[in-house]
Amino acid sequence: MTHSTPLAAALELLAPAKNADFGMAAIDHGADAVYIGGPSFGARAAAGNTVADIERLARHAHTYHAQVFVALNTILRDDELEPARQLAWDCYHAGADALIVQDMGLLEMDLPPIELHASTQTDNRHLNKVRFLEQVGFSQIVLARELSLKQIRAIAAETSATLEFFVHGALCVAFSGQCHISHAHTGRSANRGECSQACRLPYSLSDTDGHLITQNQHLLSMKDNDQSANLAALAEAGIRSFKIEGRYKDLGYVKNVTAHYRQQLDRIIDADPRYCAAAQGRCTYTFTPRPEKTFNRGTTDYFVNERHHGIEAFETPKFSGEAIGRVLKVDAARRNFTVEAFEPIHNGDGLTWYTPKGELAGLRVNRAEGQTLFAAEDLPADLVPGTALFRNHDQAFVRALERP
Known part of the structure; x- marks a missing residue:
C-alpha cells in the first residue's frame, strides 16, 4: 500500500498594475499575478487601459506562467450591463485569466468561460457570504481587510474557494463596498470607481454641547496596511493569494513592494514543503527592497492580531518618510x-x-x-x-x- 504525498498549496503574490507596463514590471519583480482595470467598469475609474493593453500584459505574464486578473468591479446601471458583458468577452479573448466582480447582475449574463473573483467591494466578512459566493461560481474571494486570523481560519475551514487577502497598502476607514461618504459629499461613488478620498480630509470635532475637541485633524485617515510579519500565520490560516493594494501608486512603489513580498513569501516556501510558488522562476534584484522608503502613512497590521490602538493617521494623510x-x-x-x-x-x-x-x-x-x-x-x-x-x-x- 502506498501513500500519496499531498500536493503543495500554491501561495500567490498578487500585485497592482496601473497599466500594462507597470504590470509587466510587477511580474518581473516577482508577482505571480497582477490585477488591472480595463477601459471601464473598474473601481479605479481613471485607469483607462485598453483591451490591447490587457492583451500585451497577458502575453508577458503567460511567458512566466503568471496570470492577469481584470477588475470589472463597479456597481452597474441597467444600461451598462450589455457593454460590461461585451467587455468581459473582450478581456477573455485578450487572454485575461479572471474577472474581479462586484455586481452580481453579471452572473445572470452570458459570460465567457473565465474564472470569477469576488471583489473586496462585495464586503466578504462572514462565512455565509463566502459560501454564497462559492456556490454561485466564484473561484477566488477577497476577504475583508478587517478580519482577524481567527476569523480567517474559521472561514477557510468551511470553503474550498481560494481565499485572497490584502497584505499591503491603503486602508479605508469603512468596510469596502459599504462606504457612502464620497457619494454623500460630492455625488462621486466609491462603488462606481470615483472615490473622492473624503476620509483623507481634515475635520474638526465638537462634543454635544458644541465645545471644540480637536481642530483640523484627519480624523478618518488610517495608517497603511503592512502584514510583512504575519505572512506565515496568514498562510497557516488559509490565505492563498497575498494582495498588494495600489493601482494608482507609482512604478517605484510597485517594484519595491512587490520585491519585498516576493522575498518574504519565498522564505516561507523554501522553509515549508506544504507550500509552493504560484508561478515559475526566481527573481534577482539590483536593489534591496525597503517598503518603508515608498509611499505610506505609517503602518499597522490592523485587526489580523485582533483589534488594538495605533491604527490611525490623524496628523497627515501624506508620506512623511x-x-x-x-x-x-x-x-x-x-x-x-x-x-x-x-x-x-x-x-x-x-x-x-x-x-x-x-x-x-x-x-x-x-x-x-x-x-x-x-x-x-x-x-x-x-x-x-x-x-x-x-x-x-x-x-x-x-x-x-x-x-x-
Missing part, C-alpha cells in the same frame, strides 16, 4: 541649513518636518555638502534648530530602483 535627523543651524540668507543626520543626504532628496501647528512641511535638497544642505528657494520660517527631519524621497534609492 523615515526619520533622518535634526536641524542644528539655519542660515536663511544663504538658503542653507546644517543637520545631524543618521544617513547621508543626497542632492534631490525630499525632506519633511512638522510645523508648530502640527502640519507637514517639506523641501527638496538642491545641493548637499556633507551635513550642510542647500535649498533652491527661501527656507521656510518654521525650519528652526532642533526640528526633527524625515526623508520621504531618497534619490539614491530611486536611482537603484530605476536600474535595469
Whole structure:
C-alpha cells in the first residue's frame, strides 16, 4: 500500500498594475499575478487601459506562467450591463485569466468561460457570504481587510474557494463596498470607481454641547496596511493569494513592494514543503527592497492580531518618510541649513518636518555638502534648530530602483 504525498498549496503574490507596463514590471519583480482595470467598469475609474493593453500584459505574464486578473468591479446601471458583458468577452479573448466582480447582475449574463473573483467591494466578512459566493461560481474571494486570523481560519475551514487577502497598502476607514461618504459629499461613488478620498480630509470635532475637541485633524485617515510579519500565520490560516493594494501608486512603489513580498513569501516556501510558488522562476534584484522608503502613512497590521490602538493617521494623510535627523543651524540668507543626520543626504532628496501647528512641511535638497544642505528657494520660517527631519524621497534609492 502506498501513500500519496499531498500536493503543495500554491501561495500567490498578487500585485497592482496601473497599466500594462507597470504590470509587466510587477511580474518581473516577482508577482505571480497582477490585477488591472480595463477601459471601464473598474473601481479605479481613471485607469483607462485598453483591451490591447490587457492583451500585451497577458502575453508577458503567460511567458512566466503568471496570470492577469481584470477588475470589472463597479456597481452597474441597467444600461451598462450589455457593454460590461461585451467587455468581459473582450478581456477573455485578450487572454485575461479572471474577472474581479462586484455586481452580481453579471452572473445572470452570458459570460465567457473565465474564472470569477469576488471583489473586496462585495464586503466578504462572514462565512455565509463566502459560501454564497462559492456556490454561485466564484473561484477566488477577497476577504475583508478587517478580519482577524481567527476569523480567517474559521472561514477557510468551511470553503474550498481560494481565499485572497490584502497584505499591503491603503486602508479605508469603512468596510469596502459599504462606504457612502464620497457619494454623500460630492455625488462621486466609491462603488462606481470615483472615490473622492473624503476620509483623507481634515475635520474638526465638537462634543454635544458644541465645545471644540480637536481642530483640523484627519480624523478618518488610517495608517497603511503592512502584514510583512504575519505572512506565515496568514498562510497557516488559509490565505492563498497575498494582495498588494495600489493601482494608482507609482512604478517605484510597485517594484519595491512587490520585491519585498516576493522575498518574504519565498522564505516561507523554501522553509515549508506544504507550500509552493504560484508561478515559475526566481527573481534577482539590483536593489534591496525597503517598503518603508515608498509611499505610506505609517503602518499597522490592523485587526489580523485582533483589534488594538495605533491604527490611525490623524496628523497627515501624506508620506512623511523615515526619520533622518535634526536641524542644528539655519542660515536663511544663504538658503542653507546644517543637520545631524543618521544617513547621508543626497542632492534631490525630499525632506519633511512638522510645523508648530502640527502640519507637514517639506523641501527638496538642491545641493548637499556633507551635513550642510542647500535649498533652491527661501527656507521656510518654521525650519528652526532642533526640528526633527524625515526623508520621504531618497534619490539614491530611486536611482537603484530605476536600474535595469
